[in-house]
Amino acid sequence: MKVDDLRDFVLDVTGGHCAYCGRQLQRADWHVDHIIPRKHGGTSKRTNIFPSCIRCNTKKQDMTPDELRHYLRWQTYHKLHTAAESVLELCNFLDCKTSEHLAQHALDAVNIVENAPITFYFERIEA
Numbered sequence: 001m002k003v004d005d006l007r008d009f010v011l012d013v014t015g016g017h018c019a020y021c022g023r024q025l026q027r028a029d030w031h032v033d034h035i036i037p038r039k040h041g042g043t044s045k046r047t048n049i050f051p052s053c054i055r056c057n058t059k060k061q062d063m064t065p066d067e068l069r070h071y072l073r074w075q076t077y078h079k080l081h082t083a084a085e086s087v088l089e090l091c092n093f094l095d096c097k098t099s100e101h102l103a104q105h106a107l108d109a110v111n112i113v114e115n116a117p118i119t120f121y122f123e124r125i126e127a
Contacts, residue, residue, distance in 0.1 A: 007032065011051050014122060019050035020060065020068070022121035029054065035122070037062040050122055069118045080110045 010032050016025055019033065033052035036042030039062045052060065060068050084106035091103050 009046065010049050013046075014051055014125060017051070017121055018053040018056055019122040020052060020056040020120045022124075023053050025051055025053060031057040033057050033060065036064055040064055065120060065123075069120075072118060073113065076113050077110065080106075080113055084110050 011025065011030070013019075017023065018025055018030065019035070030051050030053055032049050033056075034042045034044065035048050035050055038044070042048050059071070063071060084103075087102050087106040091098075091100075094102070
């Protein structure tokens with residue numbers, strides 16, 4: 001199979017969407033990704049290759065989907081937690097009602113990210 005034919009096949013697997021975030025991909029603006037990386041025993045068989053936007057593939061590197069899921073949750077949790085701490089510090093300078101409201105929303109966001117399932121696009125279309 002020629003490289004262009006393989007890329008067309010891979011892109012068609014998800015209807016032209018990134019296998020992770022689901023973003024619509026442009027013809028030349030994506031990578032062929034090994035869902036299970038070759039480093040972890042993955043193959044280049046058609047069942048293990050999917051299209052990935054450059055952003056997702058750069059984040060994924062050589063992680064498995066479960067490792068990527070864990071990494072995304074950890075990264076987002078820490079960013080939100082840091083933001084929540086900043087909001088709580090700011091609350092010292094706001095009126096009581098506003099500060100309680102902001103603090104609750106900040107903590108709610110942290111809890112949602114900590115407990116929400118992360119499902120990749122390729123998993124949703126397979127279901």
